[in-house]
Amino acid sequence: MQKRAIQDWRIRKQILDEQKVVIIPKMWDCEKNFWLNYAEKVCGYKPIFSVNKEEKLDHYKFHNNACLFYSGGLESALIAHQQPELPKINIKDHFEWTNPIEGSLAICGAGLGYKVTTYGGELYDGGNFKEEEKLVGWEYELTVEFAREWEKYSDAIFQSPFWLIEKNYLFKVAIREGVTFNSCGSNKGDLSYWCGKCDKCKQIRQYCYANNIKDITKL
Numbered sequence: 144m145q146k147r148a149i150q151d152w153r154i155r156k157q158i159l160d161e162q163k164v165v166i167i168p169k170m171w172d173c174e175k176n177f178w179l180n181y182a183e184k185v186c187g188y189k190p191i192f193s194v195n196k197e198e199k200l201d202h203y204k205f206h207n208n209a210c211l212f213y214s215g216g217l218e219s220a221l222i223a224h225q226q227p228e229l230p231k232i233n234i235k236d237h238f239e240w241t242n243p244i245e246g247s248l249a250i251c252g253a254g255l256g257y258k259v260t261t262y263g264g265e266l267y268d269g270g271n272f273k274e275e276e277k278l279v280g281w282e283y284e285l286t287v288e289f290a291r292e293w294e295k296y297s298d299a300i301f302q303s304p305f306w307l308i309e310k311n312y313l314f315k316v317a318i319r320e321g322v323t324f325n326s327c328g329s330n331k332g333d334l335s336y337w338c339g340k341c342d343k344c345k346q347i348r349q350y351c352y353a354n355n356i357k358d359i360t361k362l
């Protein structure tokens with residue numbers, strides 16, 4: 144992982160922990176403004192920056208074009224199906240859970256040297272996330288604004304083709320095109336396991352039922 148990613152990770156973590164004083168490497172004001180705006184949007188506060196003069200904010204070095212963060216869920220499976228040329232990075236190889244806060248993916252993709260990081264982001268739907276995952280940054284990191292600000296700050300592109308697309312439409316396309324995916328909220332990595340009881344399983348079952356197609360949660 145590149146030095147810059149570790150620096151960004153450290154700053155982001157301090158802000159998510161709502162540290163009053165956030166230690167940062169030497170950086171330009173416009174770079175500081177990125178984090179000020181971030182703290183405001185994500186946690187609603189203004190941190191005080193303490194600059195570590197021994198350390199300078201590094202640059203990302205891009206030696207790869209584009210990648211896709213893949214979880215096996217509906218959105219990323221659909222992107223992998225539609226853009227098979229994109230190298231897949233398994234989210235589980237880098238994060239402990241399959242729904243990490245999106246900003247982590249932006250940092251990780253750039254830190255692995257990818258100019259363009261693609262992920263299967265959907266707009267926040269208000270459900271199915273666990274409290275302990277501390278998803279404070281979730282909504283802002285899912286916005287086009289975050290991606291635009293991130294690009295100015297890091298020079299890396301962070302994008303989801305599905306930001307503005309309705310989930311039902313994605314189901315329809317995935318099922319029609321025979322894409323293998325798993326959205327079960329209780330799934331621990333086995334793409335064929337559907338608990339049948341969680342919100343996601345129920346949602347998909349209802350969709351299949353309403354559209355008169357085979358219930359894929361029973362595969």
Ligand SMILES: [Zn+2]
Pocket residue numbers: 326327328329330337338339340341342343344
């Ligand atoms: Zn389930």
